[in-house]
Amino acid sequence: MADQRVIVIGGGLAGLAATMKIAELGTKVLLISFQPVKRSHSVCAQGGINGAVNIKGEGDSPEIHFYDTVKGGDFLANQPLCKDMCYHAPFVIYLLDRLGVPFNRTPEGNLDFRRFGGTLHHRTAFAGATTGQQLLYALDEQVRRFETQGLVEKMEWHEYLGAVLDSEGRCVGATINNLRTGEIRAERGDAVILATGGPGLVYGRSTNSMVCTGTATTSAYLQGAKYGNAEFIQIHPSAIPGRDKLRLMSESARGEGGRVWVPKNPGDERKPRDVPEDERFYFLEEKYPRFGNLVPRDVGAREIYDICINQKLGVHGEMKVYLDLTHKSREFLDDRLGGILEIYEKFTGVDPREEPMEIFPAVHYSMGGIWTDYESTDDGFINHQSPRNQMTSIPGLYAAGEADYQYHGANRLGANSLLSCIYTGLMMGPGVNNYLKNLPEAASQLPSSVFENDEKRWKERFSDISSMKGSENPYALHSELAEAMISNVLIVRENDKLQSTLDVIEDIESRWKDIECVDTQDWSNPVPSFVNQLWNMIQLSKIITMGALKRDEFRGSHYKPEFDLNQPDDFDPADYLEYEEQKANGGVHKDQFAPSHVDYMERFEKNNEDWLKSSIATYNNGKPAVDFESVDTSLIAPRPRKYD
């Protein structure tokens, strides 16, 4: 079909991977980004990208990677996608290697791999400690190459406002706000891909970049797209406190041998290096002898919370613990972690090669996102030709990367995000292309009224915002929203607090109407755009909180102490598989298990029946609703997680 094109929103890893793959297939791409794509949030990823290449001869394999990923996500991810991703991971890393990413090398010149959380294998390829930046640059360069060939057109400093839907509800374009001129225009596109990242700014200060408001995906949700697993927000165990943002201290610091500890005596005010070894509490190593400092992030963040809040052992009595690399040589640290150690030193004035770092948990990643579809094959992989892959519940509107809800279940493993972004971007290309081929008519041939209506709607919306003359400063109101979310929808969740948070959000929503648009200039005015983003952040915070309120269980990053099943210390997850097998074969021999274990397994089973489901938020008639749908667990049987 003549004159077709795909619109990609967002120039991070997922958006760039999708752009270059679709361009490679010969289809034109319009790439739209809030800022120059080279500055996208993917640059903040530090530690590396996972792929079971087994360079160290440890017997690692894509199947083990698949298992670690599903277990890390507490079995909430749809498994065929995870399987396909993990089996393609070595290819993704090899491709990046070919594209010039300066990955660290072994003495023989092979790609080097480091340890990361939630696995016992060296599976993470890395370029110093700025791997995300290096991967993004490689893809940015490929897209620039297509730009010079005319296959890709970039519109930077433009913001996606919403999808243009035809009379049948099919996405046929996107309405775009020019952040310089303030002009609002609908762009025609036969498919639109949202690769717009996560919503960290809903929590105000997080490890996310300032552009990560989740506005684009929320806009899709407000237009009727399903939003999955909103309540699953990853808290990274190690960040550096800051007034403007919480800077990430990569998990790779622990992957390279970093040890987490606190002084055994509360209120110990000695300098960390003056605290003798026997007065240090290496609480992760003690509690989790197998995974040690490399437990998955949800476990790590909860343990730090427990040490600091419940046991009151936090450094200086605060929510902080030491992350110690001082036993490693300067040369080793500079080679493998240089970038992040320099950042720590620049922002705190302390050299982490000499003094243990002070770190604390911070909002980092959204496992949830826009609901997306897929088509699996009989052997549990993904049919890469299917137009259904990564399509949202709005036909023609796709999502990829952190913006979607797949791949990571209830908790993402470190270094799987770079993988999922690039994998989805590349994987979806052929399917999107096939979707274009099967369309009855090209978007370029549709009557202009379809686009003009949408343009008009958004122009009115922005004109209304620009003339707001109330009493609330939008940035101050945003801080209040963030405060409510940080206080109550974080590591530990309690129903009464979640309920009261919903009330606070409702209040903020009504006060939003009393905002003053503090900048009234037409040219390059970021305020109307921010006021619109704030509205979307309010809507998103509602479904994050509602999902958390509704989900009465403890799964992955969603921890409700009230519903903790309290796994017995001496429980072996293999027993649960045996229990399930016996049950399937006619009856459980309860005398083979300890009574407390039988009781636990019964509760675990019942809990999965009730809650091993994706939460699905929808927006109907101006109101959010949260429902649940089943998860494909056909490949690896769900079982209790254990890391000690």
Add this chain to the structure above:
Amino acid sequence: MLKFKIKRQDSKDAAPYWEDFTVPYKSNSNVISCLMDIQANPVNSKGEKVSPVVWDCSCLEEVCGSCTMVINGQVRQSCSALVDKLEEPIRLEPMTKFPVVRDLAVDRSRMFDALKKVQAWVPADGYHDLGPGERISPEHQHVAYKLSECMTCGCCVEACPQYSKNNDFLGAAAMNQARLFNMHPTGKNLRNERLNVLMQKGGISDCGNAQNCVEACPKSIPLTESIADLGKQVSKQFWNNLFSS
């Protein structure tokens, strides 16, 4: 209280003006957190309500390059500019080598265009499975990684006496990328094309060897070394071209 003097400009062609702001002192502040305070309470030192200061920023951990500006006369990222280490009043100005968009935000598209000119990419055959790339020694990786940390922030060209709004000098950042790709096992397949671009006007001969770039680079990229290395490659290419024509 912290005193700020901010050079403002309402639009591309408007005349710039200085405006003073006073921000309550809070520990651990950087220039960005103070600009955020101004956003939340956009009032200048005279007590007049004004529009919030416009500036670009994204990652806030000095890895995206976005928030570059001139702070107390020195070009740098504003995220890593801790106010405790800055002399007051803290003067914020937009970079001078690029067109101002508004206030502290500038248009650096010339830098990205330069990356197109030097073809800063690997000419990959395709994105299908062709197996791993070539083996590379750790020593080679060390050099390449350092060069590859460039975030196109613009500090090098801001500090460069040769780079101006009135010429078309490619600048240190783009030349450094040319060196990076010329040393890559397959990136070097475009070596001749890159060197021919660097031989032209705006190329290597426009470098005046002031060495300001390497001083200004926040990532300590050996820019002068890259330019010297490229200079040698260009000379060789020049003679090759001469004898093969």
